[in-house]
Amino acid sequence: MRLPLLTITAIATLQAVAPASAQTYDPRFPVCMHVYTLGGRGGGGDYYDCSFTSLPQCQATASGRSATCDLNPYYAFDEPPPPPRRRHKKVY
Numbered sequence: 137m138r139l140p141l142l143t144i145t146a147i148a149t150l151q152a153v154a155p156a157s158a159q160t161y162d163p164r165f166p167v168c169m170h171v172y173t174l175g176g177r178g179g180g181g182d183y184y185d186c187s188f189t190s191l192p193q194c195q196a197t198a199s200g201r202s203a204t205c206d207l208n209p210y211y212a213f214d215e216p217p218p219p220p221r222r223r224h225k226k227v228y
């Protein structure tokens with residue numbers, strides 16, 4: 137009796153787990169457009185389109201849509217390179 141109950145519980149647990157979502161932001165582009173959708177039947181929902189190189193470019197694309205433009209939090213905005221490591225001379 138325990139085995140069928142455990143099997144049913146395991147199957148129900150696996151069915152209830154939501155699938156993992158893919159990475160939302162593309163780190164290669166500095167600006168993302170957040171598009172809001174209703175989702176209707178079969179899923180859907182809002183999504184991010186991170187393919188813009190500037191805010192004006194994104195805003196022109198988002199014009200007339202239910203969307204906003206945001207800075208990509210995973211883009212490295214002109215970070216200075218790390219300082220070179222100092223090398224110590226060996227004294228013989």
